[in-house]
Amino acid sequence: MLVEHVRGGTNSNNVPASAFAMPAGMTMRYDLPDPALSEYLTGYAIYASNDRTPMLNWYLPAPAMISVLVDAGPLTVSVGNHRFGPLDRASFYGPTSRAFRTETRGGIAVGIGLSALGWSRLTARSAGEFHNRVVPLGSALGSDLSARLVEGLDALDDDTMIKPLLDAVFGAFFTRPHPREDLIRAFTALTVTDGVIEMKDVADRLDIPTHELRRMATRHFGMPPKLLLRRARFLRSFISLIRTDGMADYSKIDSSYFDASHFLRDAGTFLGTTPRRFIASDTVFLRASLRARAMVIGAPTQALHETAKAAAPVQNRPTGEQGRPQPNA
Template structure:
């Protein structure tokens, strides 16, 4: 069932729509949501947007070649089955007419479904069809291409991952506990996180890199930033000072974080068109309660 839809476009000739489909109860600890993004545009016309820092995603793209770059630089051609690891930098995404199915993978899902540390693909994307850790998922691309009805395609993705649960490794409860702590806006330090988990700070560091992709200090900083950015995405009329998370000392500290995570100033970002993420953030919040995957609560 579709639970959210957004549509926007920089011109009348361009249409960008994103629909969201909830994952089944069995997948809620491991995946955030299934989504379909479609771009309709005249030949030669492309839309560009900057995806916020987030957890991992698998995307299956059909249509004209798309381009992507994590953290700056010229966008490279994106594979049709693109796996993006957890990110601490914005991803520039450029697309013409295309249809892309995606599923968000939470930290516990990364440990459940993929046999490599998250930090190995942090802040980058790989060709899922060529990488041995993801090749087993590549046949989904052909199946989705043959499935025209959106709800049926979403169920195919859900069924695929549910089918993997029977042979997947056991859950690591520490990952769930760490994720829950990280999205708690009262958490202020790595020492406090270690105390909550009953681990040494060195053990927390190892867990964080393996399951979340980054050191815990960076993750805490990222979550603080995302909480602020989410408020703006839901209401772009707000001033930046009004969006600031209460852990920020001042607007200058937020501006430094914005440059670190998005690669541009808040003013530059606010002035940019957001053909993919603008309305999608509001639709996602309506569907799941959070505008961004990085703020998704473990277990849904």
């Protein structure tokens, strides 16, 4: 079974094994999707744990993600005051504007990060329907995708085959372009640009009315543009502090913050607590994934992942991140 053969680490980018160091009994693996899928999927992650003792972990707000469990115990997710679970084997995590907490009991979680462009090609539904929600994958994106992922992963006995499997499955699902893809790409780039926070400024840069920007952001990104821009600004700043262990060095925060108290108010909104208290809580997998994801994929967290400006056309054929639930894909 796959659960007996997860080694952790990565087979791409020649990243040193030390990047994936985890406590005993836990492993983590990240992989890049096939280049033909890079605009639609932000990464593959696997977290695994041999320990069946209940474990809590906190994760940062993120864009949409698909999670598939393999030989994992009951899993529950809490977003703010809402609790979801026990989750189905294949679940869809909608875009979140709050840090969320998972309670796991060992096993493997395979995470697939989904970009706004990927969402636009998968479904005509609004991502805003799933803001801060976790639902069965079949109810969000259809039973066919859910069944292919679950059955495919169950048939594997080697973690190095997970990436080829995911590439093959998703290669058949992104063949229908959306007419506003250039706009979605451009807004994605602005959400990861330092200092960009005002909706009117963004609308002017994109040359669209603010009401059209609001509709586009909610439909494809899952929340209003102002909230998306604030989330990205906060995460850029928060992760800069984590990386340098300088939780009091507010010179590293985004240039659009007026002062430290302004940043701390956003921490209350997106973390539900202060940065120090959050990072001191149950964040074993979060801290490891920030390091590993940055080395393999190029951005420490999915919310700061910029969609590639161009990608090879998706062909309807097989094409060519890993460890314990839940992954930051």
